[in-house]
Amino acid sequence: MSGLCGFIGYGASATDNRAVIETMAAPLARFHSAPLQSMQGRKSAVGVVASAATSHVYQRDGLMVALWGLPGKGIGQGADSVAAGIAQAWRRDPDALCASLNGSFSLCIVDDDAGEALLAIDRMGVGNMAYQVSGEALVFGSSADSIVRHPLTPSVLDHQGLYNYVYFHMIPGPGTVFQNQQRLLPGEFLRYRQGRIEKRQYWRMKFDERPERPFGELKQEFMRLLESGVRDAAAGSEVGAFLSGGTDSSTIAGVLTKVGGKPANTYSIGFEAEGYDEMEYARLASRHFGTSHHEYYVTPDDVVDAIPKVAAVFDQPFGNASALPAFYCARMARADGITRMLGGDGGDELFGGNERYSKQHVFEKYEKVPGLLRKALLEPAVFNFPGGEHIKLIRKARSYIEQASVPMPARLETYNLLGRYGPSQVFTDAFLVHADTNGPLENLRRDYGGNEAASLINRMLALDFKITLADNDLPKVIRSCELAGMDVAFPFLSDDMVAFSSQLTAKQKLNGTKLRYFFKEALRDFLPDEIINKQKHGFGLPFGVWLQHHQPLKQLAMDSLSDLKQRGIVRPAFIDQLVGQHLSEHAGYHGTMVWVLMMMEQWFKQHEQA
Known part of the structure; x- marks a missing residue:
């Protein structure tokens, strides 16, 4: 590092x-x-x-x-x-x-x-x-x-x-x-x-939620800022770009080719696992912009090799599995002589691109229903409906009301894995004596309440600037690139672009349930329609799938969790249940907790040896 x-x-x-x-x-x-x-x-x-x-x-x-x-x-x-x-x-x-x-x-x-x-x-x-x-x-x-x-x-x-x-x-x-x-x-x-x-x-994001400026004027300024941001980020280095095939990375790749006056070097990672490979979209973007494209397919053996290295490069436990494909992407570029990668991180948070924004927009509508109508009519009708647990529409209505009734930002953690298991089932009693189980939600409330934006979408964006970007996605990319000996820059996060995004109206970011509305409309004549309209995915890692079939990966995970039992943090009985019953029931879902605990133990090991 x-x-x-x-x-x-x-x-x-x-x-x-x-x-x-x-x-x-x-x-x-x-x-x-x-x-x-x-x-x-x-x-x-x-x-x-x-x-x-x-x-x-x-x-x-x-x-x-x-x-x-x-x-x-x-x-x-x-x-x-x-x-x-x-x-x-x-x-x-x-x-x-x-x-x-x-x-x-x-x-x-x-x-x-x-x-x-x-x-x-x-x-x-x-x-x-x-x-x-x-x-x-x-x-x-x-x-x-x-x-x-x-x-x-x-x-x-x-x-x-x-x-x-x-x-x-x-x-x-x-x-x-x-x-x-x-x-x-x-x-x-x-x-x-x-x-x-x-x-x-010395600085805090302030959203200017005034009536919107003319679209043509905004689009012209947006494209100018994109080009200047990419040009500044690329200055003085041999530059390449991450290319997942999503709107953000495709935009950066296209602009880099335009301002550089030559095909940009772009790099993509694929996985030979059903539902995890988006290489076709990356290839589509590369053909569209005429980039010099490079691909690598990460294997389970690659994951086994990289896990200790990735754990070592972080200065505290870090459980975002996408750090591994980011590392292999940066390593591939470094072997080509690239010294700085450009990442598309920040586009979702500036322009409203995460799926949860539209989901919470729907829940917000329920909050606006008068309380008397909700409590006296809607909720009794739904929860007291005879045989409702056997009717799909009623079950969905109950789930919707239950989630909508949880105040923000706690509603964002409705499906939190640790919350589903229960802290007392996961951690030892001796460990919990020194930990506040309410601490995470208190932190979220503090961060969520720290911005006075008038709209839900902007309050969520302000929260994600910290929780999603500063605490998670940026360290993931930065540390993974450092492990590969690579510098990295994020053109979307230029001060001018951040200021520009703060002047867009809430509707220009989330129009009904249409995510990043202005962003996509502004790029319709720049990006291929297939990429603008695609479902969001990204550099996911099929860890849970591979864990079932690849013995070396399974052995590394099981050995790590076995050693973690000795630290007095996680209950041995929970680990046994996790790798036994839970993992066999749903490898993708429970595999996430296997990864998180494995990476914690690997962090301990690597830093004890350093």
Whole structure:
């Protein structure tokens, strides 16, 4: 992996601090060949391990600046370098600095003489920054693997973090898997001053839900922003694009070919399993735009080989199985000499593309039915209908009412796997003593309530900016690419495109139950109709299917779960029931929990060996 790390408020000399920062930076070089750039002060040090295109450092007069990522235009303008420009802005007005930044980045500024520091990440959370306070010292890093190597902040597992992982299949920020360690949220910064910290949001998504502008005007601006976003993301690198055959990746591939003036290199992953292969749509997009297309079919043997590697590259347990096909896609591109991949992530969240948006739109209609009519007429009629459990229409009506009666955002977790099993059936009593089973939903309510958008669709989009993008999809792609030695950029998440999407009306994102209405209409003369009208799928992994028939994969999973029994986290009886009765009943459904628990145990193993 790559990234930055550092500390302030600890150490006796620059020489001693260099040794500490070298120890902290070692995990950052584990999957990256870039050398360490380090800076030291008397009570501080900063280190960066990253390619020249993604690292920016500055040191002078006790001030150290390190920025990792792809900063936007204008940063460092008029200065010798990006980092020098940030240093100048810090000296002019520290409080106004973050609001002036754009692009994707993780940033640290350390003033050794004044005993002050600033940590920040970009608006959408492409960058990452974890931190821990110990006494009067602040230890930080873009990876928790660096923080736990500092003498003041050794790793102590957090039961709540592990519980949240099993619930969400990742650990939502600001929490982590380690006690007393936190992560910055998208658009957030931290100020450290003489042993004290203060956190604030320097940016928050604000939706402008005014009457819609003319379609032609919006389409013209949208296409201009697409082209400039792809052009900026591709600058200075040998670039390729992920191509799943969906609307987002196909759009990026087409625009990359257009702005590059030559066939874009595109990369797709397939699976030889019924219902999981969408290669035909990727081929369709490639033919349509004339890209130079590359394919690879992931096998069960590939999955067995990659599971330990993928577990190792993440700094905390991560259970999104799509990380594996993303890794193989990036690895294929790296072998061709590509150094940066462009991903289509963010399109769903900016323009309203997830199926749950239309589903919740339908449930919202029930909420608008007068309460007296619901309670006195509709619900008694449906739930007291004689023999209703045997009538499909009545069963569906009951299910609809039951779900619609759950308030948002808890309604989004109606089918949560851990909720279906029951926490007390999954976890040991000793583990649950130190975990709040209501914590995940409380986190969702906090995040959902943090945006004051007037419409349901925009409130859901704001939630997904954090939960789906910053906590899940972006780490999945970024870490998978790092494992392959690849940089990655996300053109849809340019600051200008994000601002543009906030000005679309709710109806332009979700028109009745029609998802991403404006997006699709604007691209009708650009994308093939078959791709615009296709059902959403993506880089899924047929793990549950393969688990039944591929012995090495099954053995790895069973061995992992057997070893997990010894950790006192999950009940051995639940694991036995999961791999016995549950898995045989529905491999696809229950295979997800097998994957989540297997990846947790693999994370333990890989990080104990590191």
